[in-house]
Structures are given as structure tokens and as C-alpha cells.
Amino acid sequence: MTISTEVAKADDEGPRRSRRSALVTGLLVLPASAWYLILLVLPLLIVLVMSFGNKGRFGGYEPAFTFANYADALDPNRITPFVTSLVLALSGTFLCLLTALPIAYYIATRGGSRKSLLIVLLIVPFWTSFLIRTYAWLTILGPEGLAGFIGDVTGDSSFRILGTPWAVLLGVVYGYLPLMVFPIYVTMERMDRTLIEASKDLGATRWATFRQVTLPITATGLITGSILVFIPLMGEYVVPAILGYGRVFLIGNQLVLQFLDSRNWPQGAARAVVLILIMLVSVVFYLWFVNRGRRTRDVSVV
Amino acid sequence: MADKDMERYVRQMRWQLERTPLSRRGFMWASAMSATAAFLAACSGGGGAATAAPSSAAPSTAPTTAPSASEAAVESLGPEPSFEVPPDIEKELFMYNWGDYVDPNNMKQFQEVFGVDKFTYDTFDANDEMMAKFQGGATGQWDICCPTMNYVPAMRDQGFIQKYDKSRIPNIKYMDKAFMGQWWDPTDEWAVPKDWGTTGITVRTKDVKEPVTTWRQFLDLIPQYSGKVVFVNSADDVFIAPLKANGYSLNSGVKEELDKAREELLKVAPHILALDSNTYQDKIRTEEAVLGLTWTGGILDLRDKPETKDVEYIIPDDGTVFWLDTWVVLANPPHPNAAHAFINFIQEPHIQAIETETNRYATPNDAAKQFIDPKLLNDKAMFVSDDVMAKLEAQKDNSANTQRQDIWAEFNQKIGQG
Numbered sequence: 058m059t060i061s062t063e064v065a066k067a068d069d070e071g072p073r074r075s076r077r078s079a080l081v082t083g084l085l086v087l088p089a090s091a092w093y094l095i096l097l098v099l100p101l102l103i104v105l106v107m108s109f110g111n112k113g114r115f116g117g118y119e120p121a122f123t124f125a126n127y128a129d130a131l132d133p134n135r136i137t138p139f140v141t142s143l144v145l146a147l148s149g150t151f152l153c154l155l156t157a158l159p160i161a162y163y164i165a166t167r168g169g170s171r172k173s174l175l176i177v178l179l180i181v182p183f184w185t186s187f188l189i190r191t192y193a194w195l196t197i198l199g200p201e202g203l204a205g206f207i208g209d210v211t212g213d214s215s216f217r218i219l220g221t222p223w224a225v226l227l228g229v230v231y232g233y234l235p236l237m238v239f240p241i242y243v244t245m246e247r248m249d250r251t252l253i254e255a256s257k258d259l260g261a262t263r264w265a266t267f268r269q270v271t272l273p274i275t276a277t278g279l280i281t282g283s284i285l286v287f288i289p290l291m292g293e294y295v296v297p298a299i300l301g302y303g304r305v306f307l308i309g310n311q312l313v314l315q316f317l318d319s320r321n322w323p324q325g326a327a328r329a330v331v332l333i334l335i336m337l338v339s340v341v342f343y344l345w346f347v348n349r350g351r352r353t354r355d356v357s358v359v
Numbered sequence: 360m361a362d363k364d365m366e367r368y369v370r371q372m373r374w375q376l377e378r379t380p381l382s383r384r385g386f387m388w389a390s391a392m393s394a395t396a397a398f399l400a401a402c403s404g405g406g407g408a409a410t411a412a413p414s415s416a417a418p419s420t421a422p423t424t425a426p427s428a429s430e431a432a433v434e435s436l437g438p439e440p441s442f443e444v445p446p447d448i449e450k451e452l453f454m455y456n457w458g459d460y461v462d463p464n465n466m467k468q469f470q471e472v473f474g475v476d477k478f479t480y481d482t483f484d485a486n487d488e489m490m491a492k493f494q495g496g497a498t499g500q501w502d503i504c505c506p507t508m509n510y511v512p513a514m515r516d517q518g519f520i521q522k523y524d525k526s527r528i529p530n531i532k533y534m535d536k537a538f539m540g541q542w543w544d545p546t547d548e549w550a551v552p553k554d555w556g557t558t559g560i561t562v563r564t565k566d567v568k569e570p571v572t573t574w575r576q577f578l579d580l581i582p583q584y585s586g587k588v589v590f591v592n593s594a595d596d597v598f599i600a601p602l603k604a605n606g607y608s609l610n611s612g613v614k615e616e617l618d619k620a621r622e623e624l625l626k627v628a629p630h631i632l633a634l635d636s637n638t639y640q641d642k643i644r645t646e647e648a649v650l651g652l653t654w655t656g657g658i659l660d661l662r663d664k665p666e667t668k669d670v671e672y673i674i675p676d677d678g679t680v681f682w683l684d685t686w687v688v689l690a691n692p693p694h695p696n697a698a699h700a701f702i703n704f705i706q707e708p709h710i711q712a713i714e715t716e717t718n719r720y721a722t723p724n725d726a727a728k729q730f731i732d733p734k735l736l737n738d739k740a741m742f743v744s745d746d747v748m749a750k751l752e753a754q755k756d757n758s759a760n761t762q763r764q765d766i767w768a769e770f771n772q773k774i775g776q777g
Binding site for chain 1: 485487488490491494513516517586592594631632633634635638641645646647758759761764767768771772774775776
């Protein structure tokens with residue numbers, strides 16, 4: 058309201074135009090900032106406040122100020138789920154990276170006229186619910202599927218894949234792979250191909266070209282992809298529950314247990330805050346580590 | 360006479376076509392699985408549509424009183440039910456229930472007879488999830504809900520449910536007195552019994568030759584069948600085994616008793632294949648698991664199939680839990696009259712018999728039993744004998760006990776470890 062009257066009062070063209078553009082910018086940014094405030098910042102604040110409270114008589118939340126929930130979350134005896142999650146998230150991200158890199162490289166450089174088709178094929182699985190696809194793996198890996206077959210061949214009837222960390226790892230890599238492929242593909246696609254030719258002209262081998270030219274240029278995509286995969290992986294709980302048979306107990310499973318099973322919201326909230334902090338720290342460390350590498354490389358290029 | 364045989368035949372056909380392989384607890388992620396649920400519902404709906412429901416005859420327009428229990432006990436299938444349609448009934452009904460927990464044809468018939476155009480059926484898969492929803496402020500959205508009885512007092516105390524109007528649910532007279540006036544609803548004003556069941560031991564007898572008749576034997580056998588044991592993913596149910604094996608109450612909150620239970624649970628945890636409420640019956644079917652602490656959902660069906668007829672569901676001699684799901688009218692319902700009409704409708708003996716045959720859980724409705732397939736009625740895993748009944752213990756609300764929660768979390772982390 059005030060802005061519009063001010064705009065009406067303004068006489069000369071210059072400030073008027075700039076005010077108008079500020080207004081337009083403000084209007085355009087409004088939905089995003091409202092979204093950000095209401096759906097991200099506010100819930101985070103609620104979780105933060107809740108983490109200092111007590112469990113109510115019927116579960117839920119009761120206002121209080123206590124650090125007991127944090128003491129419980131950081132109790133060395135109960136910290137295992139954090140560690141398991143971290144190990145799984147790191148190895149899952151790494152495996153995704155290893156798998157996605159050749160795929161993205163192939164589509165970007167050798168895709169040719171089939172490029173769009175290959176990209177669509179990557180999206181196709183998203184047309185079915187993630188959950189149903191995960192349930193499908195039960196049949197594929199189960200005793201009537203791959204595990205049964207391997208068991209028959211090797212004569213080890215107790216051989217199984219489901220209910221092991223490997224099944225969980227496979228499930229998450231399968232589920233999150235497209236999140237890794239797309240950012241890498243985009244950077245590789247936009248890469249200036251003449252640089253590769255130049256590198257070859259200067260006598261670099263294919264491997265040296267990939268390592269010294271392609272990889273540094275696509276680093277942004279690699280980082281984006283890794284973060285996109287790493288963060289949801291830290292909170293993952295569906296795949297371990299279904300493919301891991303609950304034998305792989307992650308922090309996500311613990312949060313579900315505390316919020317829905319015990320209805321101890323404050324204790325769950327404290328764990329959620331710790332999880333957010335862990336993610337923040339690891340992402341910051343990761344960014345610092347990768348950027349440091351890039352800067353030195355930039356310098357060497359110069 | 361011929362009519363009766365025909366009706367019996369039709370009902371058996373229906374029963375064979377319609378039994379759904381889903382557990383009562385439904386899918387854990389019900390919303391995301393709705394596609395599958397719709398698919399299964401479509402399958403079972405197709406089967407049911409091919410046959411005429413015994414009570415699908417058009418209701419007489421003149422309202423008559425419902426058949427009394429004594430009348431219905433006459434050697435016949437009893438008079439056709441007729442329904443009194445309240446003049447003030449609303450055109451909509453919003454239900455919040457376990458997945459696949461009401462016979463689809465009964466729902467359709469209710470809509471037709473009572474002129475309820477819109478019947479919304481939303482699902483939850485755990486009582487705690489349902490409670491969390493209401494605690495989060497989701498009141499006034501639904502008319503009816505279906506909590507397990509131990510959640511009724513907490514829902515009452517928090518104002519989530521309202522007293523039902525007895526004059527609108529006359530069929531409550533058919534209820535077995537054993538389920539009335541109990542601790543969860545001493546004055547019979549808040550919850551109408553729906554169906555009940557047990558938690559017990561499932562055994563593949565072709566793999567497990569040792570006798571298993573008690574929780575003690577069950578717990579002792581687990582290390583021997585390491586990696587081939589499945590438990591339902593429910594704290595209250597899992598606590599039954601160690602507590603009952605030691606002769607304690609399954610609702611125990613005594614520290615020493617729970618310490619003992621913890622010790623027992625952590626001893627068996629490494630040998631457990633999975634905590635699984637949704638597909639435990641598949642693990643039993645494929646012999647991935649040969650021993651299980653399970654509900655009856657999906658297990659009773661296995662016994663009817665030739666390749667899994669060695670499956671046995673055992674109610675342990677040292678006693679187990681009985682749970683009773685109840686119909687409650689939620690506080691400030693948008694459609695109170697339709698809600699009451701539905702609860703009364705579903706307790707009509709003919710209708711209730713179809714419910715029992717579809718869901719395969721025991722009904723607390725005495726008058727419905729004469730319409731239920733005798734094969735089901737004689738199934739001791741469903742309708743337990745009186746001496747077994749005497750050993751059952753009602754589930755209580757243990758959600759305030761933090762020691763139980765700590766043990767449960769620790770147990771969860773130790774599954775398959777070490």
C-alpha cells in the first residue's frame with residue numbers, strides 16, 4: 058500500500074522507474090520468500106523451540122526449557138544411528154557419483170540425436186511412486202528372485218540380499234541416481250568442447266584430458282549433485298525399512314520412531330536439530346574442501 | 360430351503376472371492392500406496408459385484424424394527440434386514456480408518472440405502488499416527504474413526520471424540536456383554552465395538568518341528584532359527600513375548616520386569632530377520648521366515664493354500680493380548696447423523712456377518728454369528744475358545760512409559776546386529 062502511494066507521488070522519471078522495478082522485483086520475490094518463510098524457516102523454528110520442551114501427558118509437546126533432550130540425543134550409547142546414517146550417506150553419494158559420471162558423460166558427449174530420448178528414459182522411473190519402485194526391488198532381490206537364484210547356483214540356501222546394508226545401498230543409489238545425473242549432465246552439456254580438442258592437440262591423453270579439463274569444469278555439477286543426494290540420504294528412512302528389513306537403523310528411522318511411535322516430539326525434535334547441524338557442518342566442510350581444490354587449480358591455469 | 364442354500368453358496372463364493380490378502384494394519388505408507396490399494400479394491404470389488412449380496416434386496420419403504428436376536432435365532436437366515444433411514448441424515452460421510460477395513464459392497468449399499476452421495480474413506484496405519492494427526496489439530500475433518508480400545512480414554516480426555524447418541528444406534532443391543540462396560544468405556548457412551556483379535560505365533564510347521572505352544576518356547580527357539588524370524592513392527596505387541604514368557608502382565612510398567620524384558624529382547628534381536636508390519640505374511644509364505652510374532656491378518660489365508668497349508672497360527676498358552684477396534688464419533692463431526700446411521704448400519708447382523716467374512720476378524724456382535732460361514736466361526740484362531748479367552752489380556756495405553764520406549768528404540772537398533 059505505502060509503496061504504491063509513494064510511487065504515485067514520485068514525479069521525475071528516474072526514481073519512479075527504479076521504484077517501479079523495485080516493486081516488480083518485490084512482487085516476483087514475494088511468493089518464493091513467503092514459501093521460504095512459512096514452509097522452511099517457521100517449521101525449523103518450531104522444531105527448535107520444541108526441542109527444549111517436555112513430552113506431554115498424551116505425547117506431543119509441553120512447554121518447558123530443558124537440555125535433557127539434547128543430552129539424550131548425544132548420549133554415546135545412542136549415537137549409533139547418526140554414525141550409520143553418515144556412513145550410508147557418504148558411501149551412497151560416492152556410489153551415485155561413480156555411476157552417474159559415466160552415464161552423464163555418455164549422454165552429453167555421445168548422445169547425439171538420441172540425447173532427448175536418453176534423458177526421458179532417465180525420468181521415466183519418476184512416473185511411478187518411489188515407494189512402489191522400492192517394493193518392486195523386494196521381488197527382484199528376494200528369495201524368489203536374484204538372491205534365490207544365486208543361492209541355488211552356489212548351493213548356499215541361506216544366501217540373501219534383502220535385510221543387508223548392501224540392499225539398502227543399492228536401493229538408495231537406484232532411487233537417487235537421477236538427482237546426480239542431471240546436474241552433471243547439464244554442466245557437461247554446456248562445456249566448451251573446443252577445450253577438449255585443444256587439450257588433445259596439446260598432446261594430452263584421453264585420461265589426462267578428462268582429469269585436467271572435463272572434471273574441473275564439471276566440478277559445479279558434481280558438487281550440486283553430491284549435495285542433492287547427500288542431504289536426503291542423511292534423512293532416508295523408507296529404503297532401510299523396506300529393503301533393509303529394519304536391520305539397518307538410521308537416524309531417519311529413529312525420528313519416525315520418536316515422532317509417530319513414542320509420540321515424544323521434543324526428543325525427536327532435538328535429534329532433528331542435531332541432524333540438521335551435522336548436515337550443515339558436513340556440507341560446509343564439503344564446499345570448503347572442493348572450492349579450495351578449485352581455487353588452486355584456477356591459479357595454476359592462470 | 361433352497362433359498363437358504365443358495366444364499367449360503369453365494370456367501371461362500373463372496374468370501375472366497377473377496378478375502379483380501381492385506382493386513383488390518385494396512386500399509387505403512389498408506390497414502391503413497393493408495394494406487395495399489397485402489398487396485399486391490401478394484402479386484403475384490405469385481406468379485407463381489409458378480410454375486411448378489413444377501414442383503415442387497417431393496418429395503419422396504421415402511422420402516423420396521425430391526426430383527427431382535429431371539430427372532431433371528433430361528434432356524435432360518437432370519438428376516439431380511441430393513442433400515443430405518445433418519446429423515447435428518449446428511450448427504451456426506453467422512454471416515455478415518457485403517458486401510459481396507461470396511462467391506463466395499465457394504466459401503467456401497469450404505470450409500471444407496473441412506474442416500475449418502477459422498478463417502479470419503481481416509482486411512483491411517485497406526486493408532487499413534489492417528490493420534491498424532493489429531494494432536495496436530497486435525498479435528499472437525501472427519502465424522503467417524505476406528506481407534507483400538509486402549510486409545511479411547513486418551514482421545515476422550517483430549518476432546519477428540521464425543522459421546523454417541525444411543526437412541527440412534529439401537530443395534531448396540533447385539534453386542535456381546537464381554538465387550539461392554541469395560542475400562543476403556545465403563546459407561547458405554549464413547550465407543551462401539553467393531554471387531555477384535557489377538558497377537559500370536561506363526562509357525563511353518565514343515566520347517567519348525569519343535570513344539571511351540573508358549574512364548575517361552577518361542578523365545579528359546581529364536582536363536583536356533585536365526586535370521587528366519589519376523590516380528591511385527593509394533594512395540595506393544597513385541598513386549599508381549601518377553602513379559603508373558605516370564606509370567607508378567609503384558610502391560611507391565613514395573614522397572615524390574617521391564618529390565619528382564621529388555622534382556623530377553625536384546626538376546627533375540629540379532630537373530631531377527633525383520634521388523635515388518637506390512638509384508639510379514641509374504642516372508643512367511645516364501646519361508647524367508649519360518650517363525651513369527653504376528654497378527655492374524657494375511658496369515659489365516661495362507662492356511663487355505665496348498666503350498667502353505669503347513670502354516671499355523673498359535674495363541675500361546677501363557678496368554679496374549681486381545682485388541683478391540685471400536686467405532687467412535689469424532690468431536691464436532693460435520694455429519695453427525697450420517698455417522699450414527701453408519702455405525703448402526705454396520706452392526707446390522709447381516710451386514711456385520713459380511714464384514715467378518717471380509718476382514719476375517721472376530722465380531723463382538725452376537726446376532727451376526729448365525730450368518731457367518733461356520734468354517735470361520737469354528738476357526739479357533741479367529742473365534743477363540745472360552746478357556747483361551749480367559750487367558751487373554753486387554754491392551755492398555757502404555758505410551759507414557761519412557762522405559763518401554765527406550766527399550767524399544769534400543770531393540771530396533773540391535774535388529775540383525777552382531
